Amino acid sequence: MVGVGLAVALSLFGDMAMYVILPVHFVGIGLSALQVGILLSANRWIRLLTNRIAERLLRRHNARVIFPAVLLCGSVIAVAYAFAPGFVALLGLRITWGICWSFIRHTGTMTTVTVAGENRTGRLMGLYTGIVHVGLILGTALAGFLFDSFGIRMSFLLAAAVSLAALPVAVFGQRRAPRRLRESQGGTALRSVGMFLLTVRGFIVSFVGPGIIMSTLGFLIRARFGDSVSIGTMAVGVTTISGVLLASQYVINAAGSPAFGLLIDRFGSLPIQVVAFLVAGFALVGVAVSDGVLLVLLVVLFFLGAAIARLAVEAQGAVASTKTYANLVTAMDLGSAAGPILGWTGIEYTQSNVVFWGGGALFVAAGLLAILSLTRS
Numbered sequence: 001m002v003g004v005g006l007a008v009a010l011s012l013f014g015d016m017a018m019y020v021i022l023p024v025h026f027v028g029i030g031l032s033a034l035q036v037g038i039l040l041s042a043n044r045w046i047r048l049l050t051n052r053i054a055e056r057l058l059r060r061h062n063a064r065v066i067f068p069a070v071l072l073c074g075s076v077i078a079v080a081y082a083f084a085p086g087f088v089a090l091l092g093l094r095i096t097w098g099i100c101w102s103f104i105r106h107t108g109t110m111t112t113v114t115v116a117g118e119n120r121t122g123r124l125m126g127l128y129t130g131i132v133h134v135g136l137i138l139g140t141a142l143a144g145f146l147f148d149s150f151g152i153r154m155s156f157l158l159a160a161a162v163s164l165a166a167l168p169v170a171v172f173g174q175r176r177a178p179r180r181l182r183e184s185q186g187g188t189a190l191r192s193v194g195m196f197l198l199t200v201r202g203f204i205v206s207f208v209g210p211g212i213i214m215s216t217l218g219f220l221i222r223a224r225f226g227d228s229v230s231i232g233t234m235a236v237g238v239t240t241i242s243g244v245l246l247a248s249q250y251v252i253n254a255a256g257s258p259a260f261g262l263l264i265d266r267f268g269s270l271p272i273q274v275v276a277f278l279v280a281g282f283a284l285v286g287v288a289v290s291d292g293v294l295l296v297l298l299v300v301l302f303f304l305g306a307a308i309a310r311l312a313v314e315a316q317g318a319v320a321s322t323k324t325y326a327n328l329v330t331a332m333d334l335g336s337a338a339g340p341i342l343g344w345t346g347i348e349y350t351q352s353n354v355v356f357w358g359g360g361a362l363f364v365a366a367g368l369l370a371i372l373s374l375t376r377s
Contacts, residue, residue: 002127002131002173003169003170003172003173003174004067004107004108004111004112004128004170004173004174005108005112005127005128005131005132005173006131006135006166006169006173007067007071007108007166007167007169007170007173008104008105008108008128008131008132008135008166009131009132009133009134009135009136009138009139010135010162010163010165010166010169011071011074011075011100011104011135011163011166012132012135012136012139012163013078013135013138013139013142013143013159013160013162013163014074014075014077014078014081014097014156014159014160014163015043015074015078015097015101015139016136016139016140016143016159017078017081017139017143017146017147017155017156017159018039018040018081018094019040019140019143020140020143020144020147021143021147021152021155021156022036022039022040023036023040024147025147025152028152029086029152030086030087031086031087031090035087038091039087039090039091039094040094041337041340042091042094042095042098043094043095043097043098043101044098044333044336044337045098045333045337046095046098046099047098047099047101047102047329047330047333048330048333048334048337050098050099050102051102051106051326051327051329051330051333052323052326052327052330053102054099054102054103054106054326055106055322055323055325055326057103058103058106058107058110058322059322063107063111063174064171064174066103066107067103067104067107067170067174068167068170068171070100070103070104071100071104071163071166071167071170072164072167073096073100074097074100074101074104074163074166075160075161075163075164075166075167076160077093077096077097077100078156078157078159078160078163079156079157079160080093081093081156081160082152082153082154082155082156082157082160083153105329106322106325106326106329108128108132109125109128109314109318109325110318110322110325111174112124112125112128112318113125113315113318113319119265120265121261121264121265121315121318121319122260122261122262122263122264122265122266122269122311122312122315123258123261123262123264123265124261125257125261125264125311125314125315125318126257126258126259126260126261126262126264126311127257127258127261129253129257129261129311129314130253130254130255130256130257130258133250133253133254133257134254136250136253136254137247137250137251137254139159139162140250142159142162143155143159146158146159193376194373194376194377195320195324195327197369197370197372197373198313198316198317198320198324198328198373199327199328199331200331200366200369201273201277201309201313201366201369201370202313202314202317202328202329202331202332202335203331203332203334203335204335204362204363204365204366205277205306205309205310205313205332205335205363205366206310206331206332206333206334206335206336206339207334207335207336207338207339207342207362208284208306208335208339208359208362208363209249209303209306209310210335210336210339211335211336211337211338211339211340211342211343212339212340212342212343212355212358212359213284213302213343213355213359214246214249215339215340215343215344216340216343216344216347216355217242217245217246217299218242218246219347220347220355220356221241221242221245222242224291224295225241241296245296245299245300245303248300248303249303249306249307252300252303252304252307253307256304256307256308257307257311260272260307260308260311260312261311261315263308264311264312264315269312269313269315269316269319270312270316270370270373270374270377271374272308272309272312273309273312273313273316273366273367273370274367274370274371274374275308275367276305276306276308276309276312276367277305277309277363277364277366277367277370278363278364278367279301279304279305280301280302280304280305280306280309280363281305281359281360281361281362281363281364281365281366281367282360282364283298283299283301283302283305283360284298284302284356284359284360284363285356285357285360285361285364286298286360287299287302287356287360288353288356288357288360305363306363309363309366313328314328314329317329343355346358
C-alpha cells in the first residue's frame with residue numbers, strides 16, 4: 001500500500017509543475033489568462049466522463065498492467081509540456097492527464113482499501129492520503145525552484161524524470177494487490193438514498209474547499225486586510241499570509257491524515273463526518289464575522305475540519321464498492337471544477353463575505369445530512 005501511495009505521489013510532479021509555472025509564465029508562451037484557466041481546469045472536467053470508465057476497466061482487467069501504463073503516460077505528458085507549441089496542444093495534454101488521473105486515483109484508493117480490510121480502512125486510507133499530500137507539497141516547492149533555476153523546459157523535463165520513478169515503485173507496491181479491483185471491498189453496502197446523501201456530501205466538501213475557498217482566499221483576505229497586515233512592528237504582505245494559509249491545508253493533510261484515519265476506525269466514518277462538517281462549517285461562518293488573528297485561526301480550523309470530512313467521506317465510499325467510489329469522486333470533481341466559477345461569480349455580484357457565509361452553510365448542511373445518514377443506518 002505504501003508503494004502504491006508513493007507511486008501516486010510521484011506521478012503528481014508534472015501536474016503540480018503546471019499549476020506553479022503556467023500562471024507565472026503564460027505570457028511568455030503566448031497564452032491568455034482565460035486560456036490558463038481553461039488549461040488548469042480541463043483535467044477536472046474530463047474526469048466527469050472518465051471516472052466510471054476507469055472503474056469498469058480496473059474491475060474487469062489487470063490493474064497491475066493498467067496502473068504502470070497510465071503512470072508512464074503521465075511521465076510522457078510532462079515531457080510533452082516542455083515542447084508543447086501552444087494552447088491546443090496543451091489542452092490535449094491536460095485532457096489526457098485528466099484521463100490518466102482517473103485511473104491513478106482509483107487504483108491507489110481501492111488498492112489501499114483492499115489491502116486494509118474493513119477494520120483498518122481509516123488508518124491505511126489516512127496513511128495513503130498523507131503520502132500523496134507529501135507529493136503535492138514537494139511537487140509544488142520543487143517546481144518553483146526548478147523554474148527559477150533552470151527555466152520552463154528543463155523544469156518539466158526534471159518533473160517528468162521524477163514522475164517516471166513512479167513506475168518501479170508501482171510495480172513493487174502492487175505485489176500484494178489484486179489483479180482486478182472487485183465490485184465490493186467487504187464493507188457495508190449503501191442503499192440508493194445513502195449513496196445519494198454520500199455523493200452530496202462529497203460534492204459539498206470539494207465545492208467549498210478546493211473549489212471556492214482555495215481559489216478565492218487570497219482575494220478575500222486582501223479585501224478584508226488591504227495590502228499588508230501589521231503583526232507587532234512588522235508589516236506582512238497579504239500574499240504571504242494567503243500562501244501560508246493555503247500551504248497549511250497541504251501540511252494538515254500530509255501530517256494529520258494518519259491520525260484522522262485512526263479516529264475514523266475508532267468512532268466510525270459517519271460520526272466523524274458529523275463532527276468534522278459541523279466544526280468546519282461553523283468555523284467558516286466565524287470567518288465571515290471575525291478579523292485579525294482570529295480570522296486566520298478559524299481558516300486553519302476550517303482546513304482541519306474539511307480535511308477530516310473529506311477523508312471520512314472517501315473512506316466510506318471506497319469501503320462500500322468501487323462503483324460507489326467512482327460516483328463519489330465524480331461528484332467531488334464536479335464540485336472542485338464548478339467551485340471557482342461560482343465563487344468568483346459571488347464575489348463579482350455580491351459582497352465578498354457571501355463566500356464564507358454560503359460555504360459555511362453548505363458544510364453545516366452536509367453535517368446534517370451525515371446525521372440523517374447515521375440515523376438511517
